[in-house]
Amino acid sequence: MKDGAMKDSAMKDGATQLDLRPGQSTELLKELHILTREGRINQDSRRKLKQVLHLYQFIEKLLAQLPQAPEGPTLADHGAGKSYLGFILYDLYFKDLGAGRIYGIETRAELVERSQALAARLGFERMSFLNVSAADASGLDTLPQRFDVVTALHACDTATDDAIAFGLRKQAQHMVLVPCCQAEVAACLRRDKALSLSRTPLAELWRHPLHTRELGSQLTNVLRCLYLEARGYQVTVTELVGWEHSLKNELILATHTGHRKRAASDRLRSLLAEFGLQGLEPLRYPDL
Structure with a gap:
């Protein structure tokens, strides 16, 4: 088989393995280095692409539900x-739509520069x-006043909270969040552990360091969901992909309804009081 034919065959094999969309x-x-130049894929890339494509399926449905507008949808991708995620969203949805814009928000300058160059090479002008x-x-004048969709895929620790605050300020219709490395609440639990152990038997849930980390992560996401409900969103929590693909697997989907739930505010405050986290309310959960 000639070299050209071998490369074409490899590309077809790679596409088949990945189950790519038409x-x-x-x-x-x-x-993106998901495929090699010869069209092959390694196991790590397969897992990463499976996560992104699975998340795309959720986001595609949300984009399709938006009211049609000449300017198209706006999407902010935090911790890009x-x-x-942004490139695959553009390739599969925004490119053929001919409208709309994706904003990738990232703190590492070298990754921003690389993405800008790649978008230019591919002609992804929006x-x-x-x-x-x-x-x-959220305070930048160069960004739109409103966004239709806000995403945060594995935005570490409090960056997910910042993405939520951005979505609230920008009146996002939908938020799609896959939290990662939640450490803030665990640090608070760890700091006040001695007092909590003397105050309530519930503190046994985080007496051991591993349990502190796990409970802190779980509690963080519960508080986020209650806050979103308190601010007028309908919230669904599900798995992103199978656990064999990623341990950072919780997917929070929030859709704005405008119906702020008083009960969610009350429960959030009760949880903060129960776990000695009242100091987080003005920082993470303002305007309850």
Whole structure:
């Protein structure tokens, strides 16, 4: 078999293994180093792409539900990293739509520059990348006043909270969040552990360091969901993919209804009091 034919065969094999969608750009996947130049894929890339494509299925449905507008939808992707999610969203949805814009928000300048260059090479002219934190992004005059969709895939620790605050300020219709490395609540639990152990038997749930980390992560996401409900969102929590693909697997989907739930506010405050976390309310859960 000639070299050209062998490369074509390898590309077809790679596409088959990945179960790509019709029209999906293999050139993009090579640029993202998901596929090699010969069209092959390794197991780590397969897991990463499976997560992103699975998340895309959720986001595609939300985008389709938005009211049609000439300017198209606006989407902010927080903690964009190498912008796997943003590029695949553009390739599979925004490109053929001919409207709309994706903003990738990332604190690492080298990744922002790389994404800008890749978008230019591929002709993805309605993608923008900003070297800024999620916390600072909402105050930028260069960004739209409103966003239709806000995403945060594995935005570490409090960056997910900052993405939520951004979505609330920008009146996002939908938020799609896959939290990662939640450490803030665990640190608070750890700091006040001695007092809590003397105050309530519930403190046994976080007496051991491993349990502190796990409970802190669980409690963080519960508080986030209650806050979103208190601020007028309907919330669904599910798995992103099977646990064999990622341990950072919780997917929080929030859709704005405008119906603020008083009960959610009350429960959030009760949980903060029960676990000695009242100091987090003005920082993470303002305007309850």
